[in-house]
Amino acid sequence: MKSISSPTIGSDESKCLHCAIRDSALFAGLEELGFRHIHQPIETVILAPRAFLYRAQERRDTLFTLRSGAMKLVQYLPDGSQRIVRLLRDSDALGLETLVRQPYQHDAIALTDCDICAIPADVIDELGREQPRIYQALMARWQQALNEADAWLTQFTTGTARQRVARLLLRLACPASDHRLRLFGREDMAAMVGLTTETVSRTIAELRRQGLLRDQDAHLQNCDQETLRRIADGEE
Amino acid sequence: MKSISSPTIGSDESKCLHCAIRDSALFAGLEELGFRHIHQPIETVILAPRAFLYRAQERRDTLFTLRSGAMKLVQYLPDGSQRIVRLLRDSDALGLETLVRQPYQHDAIALTDCDICAIPADVIDELGREQPRIYQALMARWQQALNEADAWLTQFTTGTARQRVARLLLRLACPASDHRLRLFGREDMAAMVGLTTETVSRTIAELRRQGLLRDQDAHLQNCDQETLRRIADGEE
DNA sequence: CGATATTTTGAACTCGATCAATTGTGGTGG
DNA sequence: CCACCACAATTGATCGAGTTCAAAATATCG
Numbered sequence: 001m002k003s004i005s006s007p008t009i010g011s012d013e014s015k016c017l018h019c020a021i022r023d024s025a026l027f028a029g030l031e032e033l034g035f036r037h038i039h040q041p042i043e044t045v046i047l048a049p050r051a052f053l054y055r056a057q058e059r060r061d062t063l064f065t066l067r068s069g070a071m072k073l074v075q076y077l078p079d080g081s082q083r084i085v086r087l088l089r090d091s092d093a094l095g096l097e098t099l100v101r102q103p104y105q106h107d108a109i110a111l112t113d114c115d116i117c118a119i120p121a122d123v124i125d126e127l128g129r130e131q132p133r134i135y136q137a138l139m140a141r142w143q144q145a146l147n148e149a150d151a152w153l154t155q156f157t158t159g160t161a162r163q164r165v166a167r168l169l170l171r172l173a174c175p176a177s178d179h180r181l182r183l184f185g186r187e188d189m190a191a192m193v194g195l196t197t198e199t200v201s202r203t204i205a206e207l208r209r210q211g212l213l214r215d216q217d218a219h220l221q222n223c224d225q226e227t228l229r230r231i232a233d234g235e236e
Numbered sequence: 237m238k239s240i241s242s243p244t245i246g247s248d249e250s251k252c253l254h255c256a257i258r259d260s261a262l263f264a265g266l267e268e269l270g271f272r273h274i275h276q277p278i279e280t281v282i283l284a285p286r287a288f289l290y291r292a293q294e295r296r297d298t299l300f301t302l303r304s305g306a307m308k309l310v311q312y313l314p315d316g317s318q319r320i321v322r323l324l325r326d327s328d329a330l331g332l333e334t335l336v337r338q339p340y341q342h343d344a345i346a347l348t349d350c351d352i353c354a355i356p357a358d359v360i361d362e363l364g365r366e367q368p369r370i371y372q373a374l375m376a377r378w379q380q381a382l383n384e385a386d387a388w389l390t391q392f393t394t395g396t397a398r399q400r401v402a403r404l405l406l407r408l409a410c411p412a413s414d415h416r417l418r419l420f421g422r423e424d425m426a427a428m429v430g431l432t433t434e435t436v437s438r439t440i441a442e443l444r445r446q447g448l449l450r451d452q453d454a455h456l457q458n459c460d461q462e463t464l465r466r467i468a469d470g471e472e
Numbered sequence: 473c474g475a476t477a478t479t480t481t482g483a484a485c486t487c488g489a490t491c492a493a494t495t496g497t498g499g500t501g502g
Numbered sequence: 503c504c505a506c507c508a509c510a511a512t513t514g515a516t517c518g519a520g521t522t523c524a525a526a527a528t529a530t531c532g
Contacts, residue, residue: 140336154313
């Protein structure tokens, strides 16, 4: 158990407006209604790495949008081992389950500094009554989560260690379309691909030796996406 | 590639009414509106084992409810190997993605004889306009699928072969709360837990030797759920 | 700069994969 | 009804990728 850096909470409309622009799918309705008609506060949460946004089984009736940063959703097994079930990034939604009155299903933990938008479930309900078409957007979010979950399963539970790590690197690289790549701790990476930290370490070391990864900074790398993709698909 | 037994299609209101009772969450709205106000037909589909309900990438704008039987959702990897991503049973929904205008994301294949309810996406849209609270039910379905996907990941991609098979058997046993258990083909079971057919076969053989499974019929078994659960959790 | 945590590397071992051969099970037509 | 065939399940023997346990090297932070 690590100590938890307490989250910074504040209300900040201007940021949420900005959020609304980038994330027009979910907040198109919000813009039209205008924030003044909403009587519950939409808050901003700032998290440091390793901080929890929420924990499994908790009930807080709040829906979140990740404005910037990266988070992991973790599930635990009876034997205590953990498995990372999903990786969330810019403009992904967290805690959708609260909209169907379920407690949170995972621990949500920050991997980097995170800037998060916290929306009370009641606000969404309210909004849904006046603007039913936001349900279309919400369903799209759910489907996105489901696609992610399925992709996660097929990509990170099949094939050799080499393949899985290559796939993970590609996924981590993809947001920055230039070949930069931010790595996470080995333990996290291991929990994502279902391997041990040692195996992940060895595999990455080998990729480096082959010149497919080149250090740029402490946790920043340049990568050869072409050949990584070939490795991911089992050729070579 | 196997030959496909062509699905039997028919329109049958009485069965759908029956369906509405059992599956009140999704069709509560339908009951109120009455079927006569729906201008698109709700059809019944009968599938034999190994038959496809739909294929990945296909677009048919139809949502399905599994009235009885068992189906698998399959995803394929670039190297051609397949992985079963979810198992669907009585009153589960299939093809939700069609409601957000996405093509189907998996191959949906019958494992047993199946009785299926096919609802055009337009009907849901129509319904949503007059009866917005059905969205609550739809979101619940989505969340259910997501919970299933996450559970699938943590249960069937971690632990020893023994544990995984035990967990699978428990899941297959759970609908019939008495200790009966219907097994599927080894190949399917292997694709569910991410092992080879040989390993699954060996593991089941061993469980039988230990008296935790006892044959009753060709594919029917009696099982000792208590000790299976202990194995699943890694004790012993 | 020392102390703790994380990563890397090494060596032995193990579980499940793989390859191959045998047995069992429907299903079909004679 | 049985003989036959194609296919699924079982069993055996071997092999190897990844785990495990342990130690060294490196990074992180007060």
